[in-house]
Amino acid sequence: MLPSAPAILKSTSQALSRAARPLLIPRARALGLAAPELVQTDNLPKYNAAKLAGRPFLPGSDTKGFPATLNPIRVDFPAVFHPKAPADADKLPLEEWGAMVREIVDRELSKTGVLLFRGLPIRTREDYARLFDGTGLAPRDYVGHAGRREQLDTNVYSSNDDPLEFTIDIHTELSFMPAPPQKVMFCCIKSPGEHGGGETPVTDMRGVMRDMDPSLVERVRTRQIRYVRNIADKSRSSWNWQSNMHSEDREEVERFLTGKGFSYRWNADDSLSYWFSTDGLSEHPGSGETYWFNQLTEHNGSCFKVHPEFMNETKHISEFPRHTSYGDGEEFSEEDLAHVREVQWKNSYGFHWRQGDVLVMDNFMVGHGRMGCNPGVKERKIIASITKN
Numbered sequence: 001m002l003p004s005a006p007a008i009l010k011s012t013s014q015a016l017s018r019a020a021r022p023l024l025i026p027r028a029r030a031l032g033l034a035a036p037e038l039v040q041t042d043n044l045p046k047y048n049a050a051k052l053a054g055r056p057f058l059p060g061s062d063t064k065g066f067p068a069t070l071n072p073i074r075v076d077f078p079a080v081f082h083p084k085a086p087a088d089a090d091k092l093p094l095e096e097w098g099a100m101v102r103e104i105v106d107r108e109l110s111k112t113g114v115l116l117f118r119g120l121p122i123r124t125r126e127d128y129a130r131l132f133d134g135t136g137l138a139p140r141d142y143v144g145h146a147g148r149r150e151q152l153d154t155n156v157y158s159s160n161d162d163p164l165e166f167t168i169d170i171h172t173e174l175s176f177m178p179a180p181p182q183k184v185m186f187c188c189i190k191s192p193g194e195h196g197g198g199e200t201p202v203t204d205m206r207g208v209m210r211d212m213d214p215s216l217v218e219r220v221r222t223r224q225i226r227y228v229r230n231i232a233d234k235s236r237s238s239w240n241w242q243s244n245m246h247s248e249d250r251e252e253v254e255r256f257l258t259g260k261g262f263s264y265r266w267n268a269d270d271s272l273s274y275w276f277s278t279d280g281l282s283e284h285p286g287s288g289e290t291y292w293f294n295q296l297t298e299h300n301g302s303c304f305k306v307h308p309e310f311m312n313e314t315k316h317i318s319e320f321p322r323h324t325s326y327g328d329g330e331e332f333s334e335e336d337l338a339h340v341r342e343v344q345w346k347n348s349y350g351f352h353w354r355q356g357d358v359l360v361m362d363n364f365m366v367g368h369g370r371m372g373c374n375p376g377v378k379e380r381k382i383i384a385s386i387t388k389n
């Protein structure tokens with residue numbers, strides 16, 4: 001009896017270079033065997049739409065005009081791919097699946113900006129790290145990020161360590177940094193289930209540009225956005241500058257900030273404040289299209305007014321760990337914040353995570369956030385990578 005095509009691949013693939021793999025697939029086909037393949041499906045999974053308007057711990061959800069629920073994903077947003085022979089998916093090394101994911105990313109991602117790979121044999125972060133290696137994408141680090149996350153592996157991070165019930169506002173990743181990531185990848189290791197919430201909404205940024213008030217777009221274009229960080233010392237908070245900067249050395253942190261052209265101040269309680277202004281719009285590095293590319297609402301101090309750990313603090317929104325204003329320091333009006341949030345959520349789509357799902361996004365074309373988990377959910381494990389290419 002002939003071994004199956006995936007078995008042939010498994011026995012030889014460790015020694016194969018990526019360039020040699022395409023030769024093996026025609027050989028498997030010549031033997032009449034099913035070659036491993038990722039195929040697109042238009043059979044979209046059912047979605048129990050998450051509540052948005054009036055949702056607790058969701059910044060801005062109490063404003064008039066906030067969308068009632070999150071849209072279900074539509075065909076091609078994201079385009080969904082799965083192994084053609086799911087029962088054999090385990091027989092192919094994850095590096096090989098990663099190479100196939102890369103081929104589809106190179107071919108498809110520029111069309112809609114987001115792809116979902118489902119049914120891959122990923123159960124652990126080590127499995128995902130192997131798949132990521134197989135893509136050949138160049139990882140970018142998270143130094144200078146302003147959220148809470150943990151480095152789990154060389155190129156793998158926890159997606160965010162905020163309290164599970166909190167909803168993270170829509171944003172594009174590290175869009176305030178020089179050389180922002182080109183792609184963002186998420187992988188589901190532990191799903192909160194179909195009734196647990198915790199979706200990763202994906203946002204059509206072309207739709208956002210279409211629906212945004214042109215006068216606000218113009219104000220952001222001409223006045224830029226100032227990002228402010230007020231980050232505690234590790235002796236006072238798990239959310240601290242040492243983990244954000246990946247360093248315990250003040251001089252090293254100062255060199256980093258100065259090198260980026262940021263202003264900074266060490267405060268009496270050993271916390272670090274720093275700030276800088278940057279563009280809130282960006283041209284896509286490939287297509288040249290202009291995108292709303294910022295973290296204007298997600299990093300605005302107003303988010304902390306509904307954050308479980310900060311909502312009882314009475315300080316001004318500019319004193320919370322993150323804040324945004326116009327580049328000249330003037331605050332965004334409540335109307336502007338409400339408008340941006342409404343437009344972003346109106347253009348966002350959700351699906352229920354399943355273990356092994358891999359989501360790949362073009363970081364300019366597609367924004368993302370995180371729905372809070374529903375009461376009773378104890379675990380949601382989504383891991384992340386960001387890339388330079």
Ligand SMILES: [Fe+2]
Pocket residue numbers: 171172173368
């Ligand atoms: Fe993010």
